[in-house]
Amino acid sequence: MTNRFSDCASLLKDHHILQTLSEFSPEFVGSIPIGVDLPDSDIDIICELKPSLLKVLESFSSYPNFQLSERVLANVPSLICRFRLGSEKVEIVAQRFPPKKQIAYLHMIIEEKILKEKGETFRLSVMEKKKAGKSTEAAFAELLGLEGDPYTSLLGYEKK
Template identity: 30%
Template sequence: MPGTIDSYETAIGSSGLLDELREFDPRVVGTLPLGLSTPTSDIDVVCHVVDAAAFAEVVWRRYRSCDGFALYQWCSSWRPVVARFEWDGWPFELFGDPRPVDQQEGWLHFAVQRRLLALDDGRLRKAVAEHRARGMKTEPAFAAVLGIAGIRIPHCLHWAVRATRSCGPAWSACKVRRVGPHRSERLRAARI
């Protein structure tokens, strides 16, 4: 793992990031909290940013002297603000979108992946980790393991959320290969 400190949680704590950005509902997502990181993984944080200038000011004021600092705004319809920097050797990427975090693709994908891993008996995590170790990005790795390659993951998100909530027929809508030998082992009735 990158970094000069023991864990990504320590880097987040020592950076003060969650406190600095508390007004923007910061949430850590991605491979590190999923336990699927590789040596090149960064610390991804999604934020609800209605006022891009205010977000940029907070980030600029606190992190501009960090190695690798970059701050920019996308030209897409939502115009998210992105910041990158290193803290104690850990790369951070902040993603500030005007939509509430619960509506952002990064959070939704993370929530679904986390839920699928929670329902897993260990084989899904192992298979995804193997794909990741060979250089595959997280979403394509999940798609390959679950048999939904070629299907845009955002189109399957609502099915995956329904499936993890109800453990019902929505699984087959995205051609998901079940991972356990018995239905009771494949899917456990639980809520996100």
């Protein structure tokens, strides 16, 4: 069995993706770094949105399935860049504040802590919920018995 995180990190390194984004403090986040990814999970990268970022993201336009769009995520205006890197899908999300303050990073840190506390059986339960179509956050929230919006309630779980 291969370690998907290591494989994806090597792929990003081989294509200089994080190096290209270095001025925007990129962070590899999401389900892959914490080991709750499915085979079709994206490589998620978050970074800080600065005026020069658009030109840098456009430098990825030679990759297959390149798309650049703007969306509001969790009430935050975001610039989203998607493309394929070999067999992997990459999604870069940029917001106007440092990545370590972005919700994707905060969720990953909380989820990683929960996985360490609850162990392998819990991780496998998360994977089963995800295979059934739940998002990572919804799977965690359901298994933890959290009420309301899973994205918000998961952030609140950290404060307990």
